[in-house]
Amino acid sequence: MEACRVVLMMFCAFFMITLRLQNTNAATLSKETRKLIEKANQNGPYLGLVIPNLFEMNPLLNSADYTSSNLTIDFAGRRFRFGTIGEKEVILVMTGLSMINAGITTQLLLSFFDVEGVVHYGIAGNANPSLNIGDVTIPQYWSHTALWSWQRYGQGPEDELPLESNGDYTREVGFLKFANYTVNVTDCSSYDNLLNNIWYQPEEIFPVDGTPEEREHAFWVPVDPTYYNIAKNLEDLELEDCLNSTTCLTTTPKVARVERGTSASIYLDNAAYRGFIYNKFNISPVDMESASVALVCLQQKVPFIAFRALSDLAGAAPPNPTRPICSRRSPPIILLRLSSNSSKSWKISKPATSHNIFICSCIAVVYCSCPS
Numbered sequence: 304m305e306a307c308r309v310v311l312m313m314f315c316a317f318f319m320i321t322l323r324l325q326n327t328n329a330a331t332l333s334k335e336t337r338k339l340i341e342k343a344n345q346n347g348p349y350l351g352l353v354i355p356n357l358f359e360m361n362p363l364l365n366s367a368d369y370t371s372s373n374l375t376i377d378f379a380g381r382r383f384r385f386g387t388i389g390e391k392e393v394i395l396v397m398t399g400l401s402m403i404n405a406g407i408t409t410q411l412l413l414s415f416f417d418v419e420g421v422v423h424y425g426i427a428g429n430a431n432p433s434l435n436i437g438d439v440t441i442p443q444y445w446s447h448t449a450l451w452s453w454q455r456y457g458q459g460p461e462d463e464l465p466l467e468s469n470g471d472y473t474r475e476v477g478f479l480k481f482a483n484y485t486v487n488v489t490d491c492s493s494y495d496n497l498l499n500n501i502w503y504q505p506e507e508i509f510p511v512d513g514t515p516e517e518r519e520h521a522f523w524v525p526v527d528p529t530y531y532n533i534a535k536n537l538e539d540l541e542l543e544d545c546l547n548s549t550t551c552l553t554t555t556p557k558v559a560r561v562e563r564g565t566s567a568s569i570y571l572d573n574a575a576y577r578g579f580i581y582n583k584f585n586i587s588p589v590d591m592e593s594a595s596v597a598l599v600c601l602q603q604k605v606p607f608i609a610f611r612a613l614s615d616l617a618g619a620a621p622p623n624p625t626r627p628i629c630s631r632r633s634p635p636i637i638l639l640r641l642s643s644n645s646s647k648s649w650k651i652s653k654p655a656t657s658h659n660i661f662i663c664s665c666i667a668v669v670y671c672s673c674p675s
Contacts, residue, residue: 332378332379336376336377336378339376340376340415343374343376343385343416344416346385346392347392347416347417348392348417348418349385349392349393349394349416349417349418349419350388350391350392350393350418350419350420350421350422351394351396351409351412351418351422352393352395353398353412353422353423353596354395354396354398354423354424355397355425355590355591355592356397356400356425359425359426360395364384364395368388368389369386369388369393370387371384371385372386372387379407381396381397381411383396384396394412396408396411396412398592398596400591400592402449402566402568402591402592403595404592405591405592405593405595406599409421409595409599410599410603413600413603418605419605420605420606420607421596421605421608422607422608423592423593423596423597423607423608423610424609424610424612425590425592425610425612426590426611426612426613426614427440427564427588427589427593427611427613428571428572428590428613428614428615428617429587429589429613429614429617430571430578430580430581430586430587430589430616431561431581431586431587434559434587435552435554435556435613436552436553436554436556436613436616437542437544437556438556438557438558438612438613439542439557439558439559439611439612439613440559440561440564440587440588440610440613441531441534441537441558441560441610441611442526442563442564442587442593442611443526443531443560443562443563444524444525444526444562444563444564445526445564445566445593445609446522446523446524446563446564446565446566446584447522447565447566447567447595448503448566448567448580449568449569450503450504450506451501451504452464452465452467452472452501453499453501453502454478454502455499456498458500459500460474460478460500472502472504473504473520474502476505476522477503477583477584479500479501479503479583480496480500481496481499481501482494482496482499484575504522505520505522506598507519508598508601508602510602511602511603511604521598523563524594524598526607526608527606527608529606530606534560534608535560538557538559538560540558542558543556544556559587561587563584563585564589564593564594564609565580565584565586565588565589565594566590566591566593566594566595567591567594569591570591571589571618572618573618574617574619575618576618577618587613588611588613590611593609597609
């Protein structure tokens, strides 16, 4: 009987603690915050600008083209800034580093605010040898290339992966064989590696208009086709190549629509892997957030596009210190601008919508900030 009483008391204590935690979580979004969100949504719909960090956000905040409404809403560890670019209402939000932060932030943005489209911008490493530091890339497709099935040693491409028959994993996307990157091997014609193979996997997605808990799969996530077509107008832009009279890029930067970009919560500074993903997947920009933003927008059925300025050739030798160019520590930044007469200046044949007005006039100006 005493033992039962002790167990009952422990259960009651656990229940009270759990209840208190639930009440605390419920109160995270305060009544005042909910009112601010409701009031802000009355001015929607907005274009959401999702930006990795303040280093990449500050040029936009300081731009004459951006007008702050002096409204900020803080919750869930994020700050949502409201303003206009030209006549378009926008929400700016910083994600922080990595796929998880970018996904959480994008989902919060789309869940709480009236958002009609998302523009993501920042810097990226480069896997495409035909592009240069300072070039601004606009990929048509994004992928997350750090979801793997790691195959046990002794098995190969002909062997079924664990849970493959259930539809959990697949060999359709392709694999990386570690033995192909063995070095310093002598006196033998063949070699192997205990790390064996990793097989790239598509993400499980659950579209907002689908059946809950019924998964679909996506590896290559397309940006919005209308946004991408309009972005073609940016390819003729002349970009600035100098910060000042002494600090310039070594090549004239350009805007380029490219086929594919990829993301992973991995800082890529390895030339062999850079070459592999370029040859295998035709990857150009490599970053840590864009695919996460793309996957959330795909599931929420919200138009999306990403601009990434290239800061370095991943894994290449560092730049000569006597020739100051932008590097990872001081990358180029895209500054988005909006002009009120964009539809006319870009000779849009059809009436401009709130979507294509922004994208048509989204001028990517590359700034270089280099170590002193």
